[in-house]
Amino acid sequence: MTPRKSPGRDGVPDHAPAQDVNLDALPPGLAAAWGAVDVEGRRGPKPAHSVEEIIAVATELADEEGIAAASLPKVAGRIGVTANALYRYVASKEELLVLLADRAWGEPPALPAGDWRAAATLWSHQLFERFLARPWLLDVPTTVPLTPHNAAWLDALITALKPTGMAARQMLTCAYLLDSHARYGANLRRNTPTPAALRRANPERQQAMRAVRVFLDGRLRSRNLLAVAEVLEDPAFLAEEPAHDGFDFGLARILDGIEVYVSREEGLDTPQA
Amino acid sequence: MTPRKSPGRDGVPDHAPAQDVNLDALPPGLAAAWGAVDVEGRRGPKPAHSVEEIIAVATELADEEGIAAASLPKVAGRIGVTANALYRYVASKEELLVLLADRAWGEPPALPAGDWRAAATLWSHQLFERFLARPWLLDVPTTVPLTPHNAAWLDALITALKPTGMAARQMLTCAYLLDSHARYGANLRRNTPTPAALRRANPERQQAMRAVRVFLDGRLRSRNLLAVAEVLEDPAFLAEEPAHDGFDFGLARILDGIEVYVSREEGLDTPQA
DNA sequence: GATGAAGTGTTCACGCCATGCACAGTAACA
DNA sequence: TGTTACTGTGCATGGCGTGAACACTTCATC
Numbered sequence: 001m002t003p004r005k006s007p008g009r010d011g012v013p014d015h016a017p018a019q020d021v022n023l024d025a026l027p028p029g030l031a032a033a034w035g036a037v038d039v040e041g042r043r044g045p046k047p048a049h050s051v052e053e054i055i056a057v058a059t060e061l062a063d064e065e066g067i068a069a070a071s072l073p074k075v076a077g078r079i080g081v082t083a084n085a086l087y088r089y090v091a092s093k094e095e096l097l098v099l100l101a102d103r104a105w106g107e108p109p110a111l112p113a114g115d116w117r118a119a120a121t122l123w124s125h126q127l128f129e130r131f132l133a134r135p136w137l138l139d140v141p142t143t144v145p146l147t148p149h150n151a152a153w154l155d156a157l158i159t160a161l162k163p164t165g166m167a168a169r170q171m172l173t174c175a176y177l178l179d180s181h182a183r184y185g186a187n188l189r190r191n192t193p194t195p196a197a198l199r200r201a202n203p204e205r206q207q208a209m210r211a212v213r214v215f216l217d218g219r220l221r222s223r224n225l226l227a228v229a230e231v232l233e234d235p236a237f238l239a240e241e242p243a244h245d246g247f248d249f250g251l252a253r254i255l256d257g258i259e260v261y262v263s264r265e266e267g268l269d270t271p272q273a
Numbered sequence: 274m275t276p277r278k279s280p281g282r283d284g285v286p287d288h289a290p291a292q293d294v295n296l297d298a299l300p301p302g303l304a305a306a307w308g309a310v311d312v313e314g315r316r317g318p319k320p321a322h323s324v325e326e327i328i329a330v331a332t333e334l335a336d337e338e339g340i341a342a343a344s345l346p347k348v349a350g351r352i353g354v355t356a357n358a359l360y361r362y363v364a365s366k367e368e369l370l371v372l373l374a375d376r377a378w379g380e381p382p383a384l385p386a387g388d389w390r391a392a393a394t395l396w397s398h399q400l401f402e403r404f405l406a407r408p409w410l411l412d413v414p415t416t417v418p419l420t421p422h423n424a425a426w427l428d429a430l431i432t433a434l435k436p437t438g439m440a441a442r443q444m445l446t447c448a449y450l451l452d453s454h455a456r457y458g459a460n461l462r463r464n465t466p467t468p469a470a471l472r473r474a475n476p477e478r479q480q481a482m483r484a485v486r487v488f489l490d491g492r493l494r495s496r497n498l499l500a501v502a503e504v505l506e507d508p509a510f511l512a513e514e515p516a517h518d519g520f521d522f523g524l525a526r527i528l529d530g531i532e533v534y535v536s537r538e539e540g541l542d543t544p545q546a
Numbered sequence: 547g548a549t550g551a552a553g554t555g556t557t558c559a560c561g562c563c564a565t566g567c568a569c570a571g572t573a574a575c576a
Numbered sequence: 577t578g579t580t581a582c583t584g585t586g587c588a589t590g591g592c593g594t595g596a597a598c599a600c601t602t603c604a605t606c
Contacts, residue, residue, distance in 0.1 A: 021488045025481050034492045044553025045601040071592065084594075085555050093593060141412065145464065146489055148496065155498040162500065168507035173519030177526065180457035184449055191418065208298050215294045216419055219307045223421065225428040227435065234441035246446030253450060257530030317582025318572045344563065357565080358584050366564060 028091060029098030033147040049079060051089045051099065058100050067136040070100060094143060101140040105149035106130065108156040117255055119160035124178045124251050127153070131186030138187050164262045177254050185247040301364060302371030306420040322352060324362045324372065331373050340409040343373065367416060374413040378422035379403065381429040390528055392433035397451045397524050400426065404459030411460050437535045450527055458520040 023031040032051075057078050058070040072093060076083040090096045109126045111119035131137060146154070154175055161171045199206075213232065220229040296304040305324075330351050331343040345366060349356040363369045382399045384392035404410060419427070427448055434444045486505065493502035 021484045021491075023488075025484045026488055027481075027485065030485065030488070034488075036488075036492075042553070043551065043601090043603050045555085047554070072594085073592070082556055083592090084557085087594075088554065139414070142464075145485065146493075146501070148492075151493060151496075151498050151501050155493075155501045158500040158504060168504040169519055170522060172504055173523045174526070176457055176461065176519065177454065177523050180453045181450065183457075184453035188449065191415075208300075211294045211298045212300065212303065212418065215296075215299060215303070215307075215309075218294075219309075219421075220419075220424060220428075223424075225424050227431040228419070228424050228428045231431060231441040231445055246442055246449065249443060250446045250450050253447070253530035253534060254527060255530070256533040257526035257528070260529040260533060261526060315582070316572090316574050316580060318574095318584085320583070345565085346563070355585055356563090357586085360565075361583065 027144050029095035030144045030147075032091065032095050033098050033102050033144065035148075047088065049081065049089065053079065054086060054089055054096070055099050055103050058096060059103060062100065062136045063134070067139040070096070070136075072096075097140050098144050098147060101137060101142070102147035102149050104130075104134045104137045104140075105147070105153060107149065108153040111156050111160045113160070114163075116160050116164050117259065120157065120174075120178060120255060120258075121251065123153075123157050123160070124182055127179065127182040128185055128247060131182055132189060135186065135190045138183060138190070164258075165265065166262065170261075174258055177258075178251075181247075181250055181254060185250065189247075300417050302368035303417045303420075305364065305368050306371050306375050306417065308421075320361065322354065322358075322362065326352065327359060327362055327369070328372050328376050331369060332376060335373065335409045336407070340412040343369070343409075345369075370413050371417050371420060374410060374415070375420035375422050377403075377407045377410045377413075378420070378426060380422065381426040384429050384433045386433070387436075389433050389437050390532065393430065393447075393451060393528060393531075394524065396426075396430050396433070397455055400452065400455040401459055401520060404455055405462060408459065408463045411456060411463075437531075438538060439535065443534075447531055450531075451524075454520075454523055454527060458523065462520075 023036055054075060058075050061069040061074055061078065072086050073083045075096075076086050086096075090099070109122060111122055113119075157175050157178070158171050161174060164171075166174070216232065217229055220226070220232070296309055327348060331348050334342040334347055334351065345359050346356045348369075349359050359369075363372070382395060384395060386392075430448050430451070431444050434447060437444075439447070489505065490502055493499070493505070
């Protein structure tokens with residue numbers, strides 16, 4: 001890795017000193033994601049490009065052909081530069097992925113105050129839609145705990161959950177619950193398209209999915225996995241497209257569960273893990 | 274890809290005919306995972322190895338150094354054979370991964386009958402432990418809907434949930450809820466080791482995590498993400514190792530949520546999505 | 547203004563990966 | 577005895593992430 005002083009990052013210059021910590025000791029991409037890099041364009045020639053441009057191009061590629069298409073050679077090629085040139089802006093592929101993922105999160109929604117359940121519902125739906133819009137985000141391995149957008153989403157939710165009186169780690173667990181549900185739901189939707197989407201799809205794909213169904217049914221029964229076989233055969237699966245597959249149902253279960261806990265604790269005022 | 278008639282697969286020969294579906298139309302690995310391949314060792318020389326051996330070696334490698342270590346050259350090398358030779362047993366890397374993942378699931382636990390909540394709890398805990406034991410399983414992209422072990426786990430849970438009276442897709446959603454919680458919890462645990470594990474770890478790693486904490490705290494505050502900053506600072510995070518981080522708490526919320534739904538529907542007898 | 551340090555993108559290079567093809571050898575069947 | 581099907585090997589390709597050397601450009605300083 002060549003020593004690197006990346007050029008300016010997005011709007012916020014982050015004037016905070018906070019250099020009390022060795023940036024090189026942090027996981028790759030963390031410092032970059034939070035814009036902890038020098039901004040002053042110093043000696044040499046002006047960089048012809050920018051981290052933002054690189055990430056934008058990588059996003060394009062990922063949108064078009066999945067996360068695997070966001071390779072250094074491909075990104076560089078589209079920008080019109082050598083793959084190695086990217087290392088002047090980004091320390092490693094991993095860092096690029098961290099930045100890419102953070103950008104894909106975008107800004108969190110503004111949540112209604114005073115009704116934590118409504119807020120959590122909105123938050124979950126928005127996140128779900130985010131994942132549907134950028135499915136490749138599910139394929140980016142998260143190697144870094146928190147990035148700015150990421151953290152902003154979390155902050156919004158936790159702020160909304162505060163009035164419930166839950167302890168810090170409980171709120172965090174709830175956040176993970178909702179996050180993972182959105183992720184998983186989006187992943188599921190991606191792998192098993194809705195009937196409507198199926199109708200739009202080409203006949204080959206339709207037939208392929210039918211083949212899978214038939215094949216699995218046979219195998220499941222011959223292995224005596226009857227409960228699963230039955231479920232897969234349920235007419236509901238062949239019916240018209242439900243608004244959100246099981247997403248809303250699952251979300252409601254989670255929120256009910258939280259609500260039970262919250263209202264139970266309300267009377268006690270002695271929360272415990 | 275060379276045409277391939279793989280040698281025998283694990284115990285169950287799956288005599289079922291069920292060849293009414295074109296195996297080549299299925300997603301890669303599906304047919305192989307369900308053992309839908311010819312068994313008879315026909316003309317040529319006896320194969321010196323077996324799919325089982327290959328998968329076992331791949332598992333070893335993944336256990337030792339993560340999923341990336343389960344590459345064709347590395348697996349082949351440890352077996353003592355050329356990378357290309359593996360293609361006589363496995364159609365592609367992807368198929369290898371499918372088989373690898375299926376093997377890692379292992380057999381599902383026997384669940385107590387008559388108490389769906391106890392059953393679901395046991396199931397979730399066992400799955401959680403499975404993921405902790407084989408963290409790389411979280412890194413295998415699931416390209417195939419159901420594999421035998423996978424399906425067996427699902428079957429066990431759904432069988433246990435049946436007495437609740439939920440509809441098929443609702444049970445399926447519940448299963449996904451629990452599965453995703455176990456996955457996510459295990460992933461979390463992997464990324465943020467318990468205090469006890471930390472104490473055992475080398476001082477460098479400890480210091481690195483402290484650096485991350487300090488860095489993030491500064492950044493979060495300077496971006497006004499105070500709720501998150503507060504949560505991360507909560508003394509509970511520095512306290513002694515909790516039995517299961519937030520896993521049990523989250524699990525209890527999910528189950529509470531399901532219970533609310535189930536007991537609400539019990540009186541109505543008109544379940545709806 | 548000259549000079550040197552720092553920063554730019556390129557070229558060459560390496561090692562790793564998944565995978566295709568041709569081949570020599572081997573084992574069963576005709 | 578061939579013929580045939582199947583085995584593992586060798587050679588090859590194109591992709592990837594990344595390191596090192598280099599020529600070139602800009603600015604800070606003398």
